[in-house]
Amino acid sequence: MKKLNVESDISKLKYLVIIFGLSIFFIAPYLSLSLQGISCMILVGLGAYFGHLKGGIVAAFLLSQGLVFGALFKYQSYLRERLKEQSLELTMEKDKLNKILYTTMDGFLILNTEGEIIEANKSYQEMIGYSREELLEMTIDDIDITKNKEEVKDHMERIMTDEQDRFETKCSCKNGEVIDVEVSTTYIDDLEEPIFVSFDRDITERKKTEQTLKESEAKFRSYIDNAPYGVFVINSRGEYIEVNEAACELSGYSKEELLNMSIEDVTVDRQKAKRHLVQLLEVGELSLEIMLLKKDGSKFHANINAVKASENRLLGFVEDITARKEAEEKVKEERDKLQKYFDITEVIVVNLDRTGKVELLNRKGCEILGVKEEEVLGHDWTENFVKEEDSAETKQIINSLLEGEIINDKNRIITKSGEERKILWHNAVLKDEQSQMNKILSTGIDITEVESLKEKVAYNKLKMEFFANISHEFRTPLNLIFSAQQMLEMYQKKLEPEQSSKMGKYTTIIKQNGRRLLRLANNLIDITKMDSGSFELELENCNIVSLVRKVACSVAEHIEYKELEFEFDSEIEEKIIACDPFNIERVILNLLSNAVKFTDIGDKVSVNIYTEEGKVLISVKDTGIGISQEKQELIFKRFGQADKSFTRSNEGTGIGLSIVKSIVELHNGQISVESEEGVGSEFIIELSDRKLAEGSSFQTNDRYNSQEIIDRIDVEFADIYDL
The missing domain is CATH 3.30.450.20 (PAS domain)
Structure with a gap:
């Protein structure tokens, strides 16, 4: 509110005009008297004020930033010139005001006390979708959908009392869309007709963002709480x-x-x-x-x-990791036990990481090298302990082992005192929980003295003793490993599902690798017996058809695991022949295991039995990768394999088929292979159709439903599973 004082003998203010926006309203003047004369109190809004007084004119203009300019004119001639100037100024102020209102991004709306729209700027028209002409025929309750007419009236009355309000509401657009609007309203009652002036802003996107944020926060809170x-x-x-x-x-x-x-x-x-x-x-x-x-x-x-x-x-x-820490402690205890078992064995046991550094060396190894274990841990085995002339070959062997090849080798090591010892090594590759080959476990026997022997018989005898010793040495810690693994499985059942699953991976790795080592130990024992001539068959009259059928059906689960098609067929229902059921079972299991290992998903494995000219023939056939012609004679030789590259995904020692051939030949039979590379392989066993004399035992094969065959199958098929 601005005050304009005029010192004059003018006795009366006739009228006052307010120009506001595009409308003109007439209101009574505000007057006050002073000792010097008449004081005119002019209420300033938007526009300009003129006071026509006796003998002259008093005028007040609203300039920018709320400033008021006032002047008193006593002479009509001068007044005309000033009125022209004032008219021009008023026009400029009016244009300025219109530009502000019509270019602002917010909607601008003027309502009368009945809620009727009497003005709306372009931004409001664009926001709501109605033209100015349409809006001037509407009331606010036609647009605001959150209130009925009575509620709108009540709200306007509250604004009249408070003079202003700021609130959020929802408005209906011409196209039917409902938008969220933030409204800032001011009530002006010092005009001839009171009005409501409001600025409206579309906040629909902001409300959507706020809602999305609320939902996101609620979801996050739910995740945290659960x-x-x-x-x-x-x-x-x-x-x-x-x-x-x-x-x-x-x-x-x-x-x-x-x-x-x-x-x-x-x-x-x-x-x-x-x-x-x-x-x-x-x-x-x-x-x-x-x-x-x-x-x-x-x-x-x-x-x-x-x-x-x-x-x-x-x-x-x-996270509570008590169970995991306890499990790790148990694993450490078991590892310490294994260390003790390694220390009592009379062969060297050395464990290398994938870079060739020593992680473990047992008592026998330290004894031969003349060192303490802590002196060698973390040191490169080849650079520090292998004779320089053999180091390149040893490094190549380590690389080949890590690529999956199974290599047994000899090399010369240098002891702490400088003495040269020749060691015969048997090597195995250990996998981590991601099935990556990253460690090498080697057992070695000092054959320095053996090499000096001149007679081959003495050397071979020592070699047999080595294989026998190492096989039996493996059995003792393996039994303990399996016992520890069973205890861990019992403990695993008490754990939470997530911890139990993680523990299950470790127990599965222990179990599968233990079975592989057990099979290796069994094969080494049998090789030793075969080479020494002490391997004997326990012949009895047996239904060979029933025996082979039960063995084949028992491995169906393992074949299905590889998603292979399996078929068993026999041209005869029964055939009694003299054989060793245990070792025939072993032959069939080995051939089926090889067939499964060297086939892919969708391939077929089949077993067929038929007779021919006094012989019983058993065929094990697959549609796998096949064997090249030049490699077919190698596979029955000890430590021979059709292709070294197979060992990357199908580990083996290369002695399985050698044992199979020996067992078949001890039955006075033969085994042959027909294979084409990329097409598949068929192994055919020929057994003599003969029986033992009257009164000899007859095997019904009932015992092959027992747990024993299941255990033997698990050992033989240990290689087909990915760990």
Whole structure:
């Protein structure tokens, strides 16, 4: 409100005109008297004011930024000139006002006290979709859909009382769309007709964004509240600001209790907690294992991962890893036991990582080298202990082993005293939990003296003893490994599903590799017996058809695992012949195992029995990768394989078919192969159609339903599973 004083003898203000926007309203003047004369109180709105007074004119103009310019004119001639100037100024001010109102991005609306629209700018027209002419025929309740007429009237009356209001509402557009609108309204009552002036802004997108954010926050909160691990937020002093239900369950405290505590209160070592908090604030992230306290005073191992969310907010995740730590401790105990077993064996046991560095050397190895184990751990085996002339070949062997080849070799090692010893090595590759070959386990026997022997018989005898010893040495720790594995499986059943699944991977790796080593030990024992002539058959009259059928059907599950088609067929229902059922079963299992290993998904494996000229023929056929012509004679030789590259995905020692051939020949039979590379292979066993004399035992094969055959199948088929 501005005051214009005029010192004059003019006695009366006749009338006052206000130009507001595009409309003209006449109102009564505001007057006040002073000792010097008449004082005119002019209420300034938007526009200009003229006062026609006796003997002259008083005029007031609203300039920019609320300034008022006033003048008193006593002479009519001068008044005419000034009126022209004032008219021009008024026109300019009016244009300026219209430009502001019509170019603002917000909608501008003027209503009368009945809610009728009397003005709307272009932004409002575009926002709501109606033209100015259409809007001037409408009332506000035609657009505002959140209130009926009575509610609109009540709202306008409240605005009249408060003079202004700011609120959000929903408006219906001409095209039927409903939009969210933020409204800022002012009530002006010092005009001839009071009006409502409002600025309207479309906030539909903002409301959608806010709703999306709310939903996202609700979803995030749901994830946090239902997370299987503890989630917490602390400030820079370590005081809890927020915790989820899982965190409360882990600690034993209620949410209300934790929110009045700090991270130090639940940590066994409070000083360590302080140091970790400082580290988190400085670095911005932290991952550690730590001992925490529960409300009842008990302790548990926890894994904490935390990040700095802001200057005074730290977000953390906590998981109880007590079961895992206990399992790791049990594994460590078992590993220590294995170390003891390795130490009592009379062969060298050395474990290398994939770079050739020593991870383990048993007592016998230390004894031969003349060192202590701690002196060799972490050192390169080839560079430090292998004779220089043999080092290149040894490195190549290590690389080949890591690529999947099974190589047994000899090399010369240099002891601490400089003495040269010749070692015969048997090598195996160990896999990690991702089935990656990353370690080499080698057993070696010192054959320095053997090499010096002149007679081949003495050498062969020592070799037989070596294989016998190493086979039996493997059996003792293997039995303990299987016992430990069974204990771990029992413990695994008590764990939570996630921990049980992880533990299951380790027990499966132990079981499968244990079976592989057991098969290797069995094969080595049989080779030893065969070479020494002590391998004997236990012949009996047996229904060969029933025997082969039961063996074939018993492996159907393993064949289905590889998604292969399997077929068994026999041209005869029964055939009694003299054979060793256990070893015939072993022959069939070995051939089926090879067929499964060297076929792919969708291939076919079939077993067929038929007779021909006094012979019983058993065919094991597959549609796998086949064997080239030049390699077919190698496969029945000891340690011979059709292709070394097969060992990358199908590990083997190369002695299986050698044993198969020996067993068949001990039955006075023959085994042959017909194969085409890329088409498949067929192994045909020919057995003599003969029986034992009257009164000899007759085998019904009932015992082949027992657990024993299942165990033998699991050992023979250990190679077909990916670990």
